[in-house]
Amino acid sequence: MKRTITALVNNTSGVLNRITGLFARRNFNIESITVGITENPSISRMTFVVVVDTIGNIDQVIKQLNKQVDVLKVRDITDEQTVARELALIKVGVTPQQRAEIGALVNPFRASIIDVGRENMTIEITGDHEKVEALLDLLKPYGIQDLARTGITALKRGTKRSLDANRITLIN
Incomplete structure (x- = not known):
């Protein structure tokens, strides 16, 4: 089963290597990994999609x-409501006559x-995994x-709001 894990880490040298090493020692396959700085340049966010046998392992x-x-x-965050995106750059072989069709x-x-x-x-697409896969399937014949x-x-x-009498409670 696939699990999506996020980690906030100090933006220092070697952090990515130590964390991916931990996954490797546990024999987890990292299907995808993205890393980038957050609104605070000293902190990075890592997003891993890993394949695991059981939830206990993760x-x-x-x-x-x-x-x-x-x-x-x-x-x-696998079972939470999330906003998830992927970017793909796809280079497709075309003739001049196929450009409008593409x-x-x-x-x-x-x-x-x-x-x-x-x-x-070259085509750029951003969206969820299924959207990217659907476009790739349509472009394969080219x-x-x-x-x-x-x-x-x-x-x-984002946070949910629940109305309780005359007050609003934010739930994270």
Whole structure:
């Protein structure tokens, strides 16, 4: 089963290596990983999609991650409401006659053609995993020459508000 884990870490040298090493020692396959600084340049957010056998295994890894010096907060957000996106750059082989056809094909996906060459086009798409996969399936017959994907980046959805008599309570 796939689990999505986020970690807030100090933005220091070697943190990524230590954390991915912990996953490797547990024999977890990291399907995707994204890392970037947050609104605070001294803190980075890591998002991992890992394949695990049982939830108990991932709970143990989360406990071990929390013990790491540079780890500030770890959370399994798989079962929470999240906003998750992936970016893909797709280079497709095309003839000049197929350019308009490809343009019409990517338009419903709100994807962009970001480069056009004599024999190929590069398309940028951002969306959830299923959206990216759907566009890739439609582009395969044209011949995908190159593909670069970022992996999933995710955040927990905003706070919920519940009305209790005359006051509003924020629930995280």
